[in-house]
Amino acid sequence: MRELIEFFRPHLLPLLYALVIVAVLPLIAGYVVLVERKVMADMQARLGPMRVGPHGLLQPIADAVKLLLKEDIIPENADVWIFWLAPLLSVTAGMLALSALPFGPAFQIADLNIGLLFIVGISSMGIFGIVLGGWASNSHYSLLGALRSSAQLVSYETAAGMALVSALLLAGTLSMATIVRVQEHKGVWFVFVAPIAFFTYLVASIAETNRAPFDLPEAESELVAGYMTEYSGFRWALYFLAEYTNMIVVGSIATVMFLGGWLRPFPNVHALDFFDYVPAVLMLAVAGYCLWRAPKQPVTVQKLFLVAVAGLCALVAAILAAPLFGVPYLSKAALHGGFWFLLKVFLYIYVFMWLRFTFPRYRFDQLMRLGWHFLIPVSIVNVMGIGVALVLHRQFGWAKWLAFLVTTVGTLAVAGYLAATDERHETAMVGGDA
Amino acid sequence: MADTRTTLPNTEMTVLGADEIILNMGPQHPSTHGVLRVKLKLDGEKVVGSECIIGYLHRGVEKIAEHRSYQQFAPYVDRMDYVAAVSNGLGYCEAIEKLLGAEAPPRARVVRTILTELQRIVSHLFWLGTHALDIGALTPLFYCLREREEILKIFEKYCGARLTTHAFRIGGLQYETYDGFEMEVERFCNDFAHKIDEYEALLTENRIWLGRTKGVGVLSAADAIAFGVSGPVLRASGVKWDIRKAMPYAAYDQYKFEIPTGQNGDTYDRYLVRMEEMRQSRLICLQAIENIPTGPIMARIGKVLKPPPGEVYHSIEAPKGEIGYYVVSDGTTQPYRVRVRPPSFINLQAFDKMVRGHLVADVVAIIGTIDIVLGEVDR
Amino acid sequence: MLDKVVFYFFAGLAVLSAILVVTRRNVVHSAIFLITALLATAGIFLQLHAEFLFAVQIILYVGGIMVLFIFVIMLVNLDVALHQVQFNRQTLLALLLTLALAAQLGLGLRLGRSVMFAPARPGPLEPNTELVGRTLFQNYMLPFEIASILLLVAMIGAVVMAKKKV
């Protein structure tokens, strides 16, 4: 027995983290859905969910309960076994990928030395969940959706991978935590060094998570719900969870690789140390807003609930502020790191939402053309450009900013050329029979 | 596959090549705008043939007319194109007036014009929202419905109904305009100018929108005329034909407006034409409310309508195209036969021509761009 | 201790799913078990401290090749294949011969145990990724380039094969 305890001792903290992630993730995903609906409503001149709890704050929980209680339908000619397995695969892939991500300097399940490769590999397994689910449903719409999505994921994985390679060249390591430390050490987020790589990854990650304007696998006006058409109830919820987990994963990858992970803006400039107050002040502001809204709620319970939310926010603010006043046991790096990390991830996801409600949807051939004719060449050129910049800097002693400016401009020129030829190609296609 | 099979008429859809499948869209499909059923013959994702199967919403409107008096049938026409009920009503009322040899008084004609043009804006707004939604843009729908709501409020204040308004009566209007009618219409028209710019900012220059609509569903002018399509679909193909100008009815001869036309006859041109039509409708409304003549709102036609035996065809420019009523009277209180020429039904015939060679994703764009209402197609 | 648990778990999983791969009637099921077998092998790579190979196995084999397999399985019609005879006529003979071959190889392993039963020693293989990179781009540069040409040829070949009738 003692041996067993000794054996597990070093794994205790990671296990705890894993438990926290598995327990909290569905909740976070639910609230991301709520935020998405609220953002959508705001952009579309509506209010969004308002009924369950004040300002719809309990909507995710109500949704979850509804989904759990729904009848579980399995189509008659479905391959039951695979129909069962597919959503689980999707969720597992998403959650496993989270295990190698550093949410803060202290909060990471495992700092693998092949961290990035692991995450990319594991999240690519999410394809199976989609493809097998679409196939097992035994429906034309599902199968078409599944085939589309697998083709899409495979195509855009290349571009995303190339964009990440650019950042890898700069960091010189695959370990996620070390990549952030390199950015801290160099005093610059990689998005400023390799902006094209960042935007390539942004586009590719939208495509990889099947979000609009690349949401063809689940294009509701064409394929009803794509691979999820035949799913209902809890299994459907699992697919949804997987989708939002994947969003969090790609957001985290982008944050780590390009946006400085858990670092606050300008971590090395002491003149800007007032940024350390931002987390606490921000949470206090949210608490204040809740208190301000509380008396305007129609029902007493809702008033109390909003006050409770305000209290929670204030508590978080207090915890975030504590290290600044020298309270022991609360490490500033860990707490603020987590805050900044999540803030960046959610900003990234906000961009996803913003794009979703602004743009129409691509057609499948256009999507493929964008991926293969534009993104992949640009990302390959970008990798070479970064390599050239590094050589110029290290071997020829160019100033860093000059080297990267030159290569970025060069890559932009190539991108512009590609876009121009693509447009010509497109107009030529229209004339003939596409 | 340059196969001879692909050029066979639709009835040969059962003859399939090695890579061809039949995909059945509808009648329960989110973007067939009701209960249209489309059978598509696909080569991969490419459409090589199509067949529209209609009739799921058939209610026998034309037959009902034979058992109702002329006034009693008027509300039924609202239920054909329920997105543009006012226009349907106008066509019917004017057809019967023509049969009777009566004419609505000037005030009624101007109010009719205003309401019909507002209805055109409503119909186009609804089209824009759903069409954009089909192509994947979620947001315009809500903007469009927001403005549509304003007009529906005007309708509601005027006649008590929002959708199936039954706003007009044979011989003129049943209701006087309410106090502040002119003001509200004017305020709407003034606000609406910016709103159209807002929609255009979202879509017109958008690369994805251009990619999805340009060159999709091309209908040449010759084809358009051959199929007998009308309305914006016809005008987008470059044919400058609008019944409001060609055979003016109501009070259209008094107002200045342009007929927008396109050149390529593709989905994008139809989009532009409809956007411009909304602007023109707005201008017509503004001109009309400036000077609404006073006077009676009903012609003297009596309570019981007994038109002399004979037949009449009258058509107007509804939002979706030419809506025509062919009415035969045998001298009794009930029509002997009413035949409706619904624009959606005729326009839908061009669907197969427009859809061939395109991808499945374009099918929904093309269904949207024809702007069908199944209530009208099936009647 | 942990090492052993991990190894025997993955080894058992690999063998079990490998058996299922060759015995399932439904090709999709076979493919899923092949994925399991490949993942189990990846686990064994990890247990052998070949982290880079582990990642490559997952990204390339599972995320690439198997997706291709499943794609093709879905393109070719399955329903007919389900009702056909799955094993060919030489099954019995093939089984006998293969088992004989396996027995020979096993005997060979058994006889060579003096060398082979030596436990794997923790050699100077860390940091694994860096070492693989250095060796690959220094000692094996030419094979690497040849492999890339092989991939190019395969790509062209696959495109030509899968293209429709010209």
Next chain:
Amino acid sequence: MIPTSHYLFLSLALFTIGVIGVLTRRNVIIILMSIELILNAVNINLIAFSRMFGSVDGQIFALFVITDAAAEAAVGLGIIIAFFRNRETVLADEMDILKW
């Protein structure tokens, strides 16, 4: 520590199963998958030896084997698709002439 021979026996088992699959199944896709199994068995061997001799060369060879597997799968599946298009079957014993 686990003796190297255990890896070799595991590899032998996978190899044998793969060979049985190749020799007995009629479905070409499953035959291809069995070949993947065989290649995989080889990889286990290579990496086990790489560990035993403390040299990374074995892992490099495993990399090449994976490259080869990718190439083989791409071409093999391309052939299957082309074949299926012409004959509407995926059974190996019906592929009995060289050209059609």
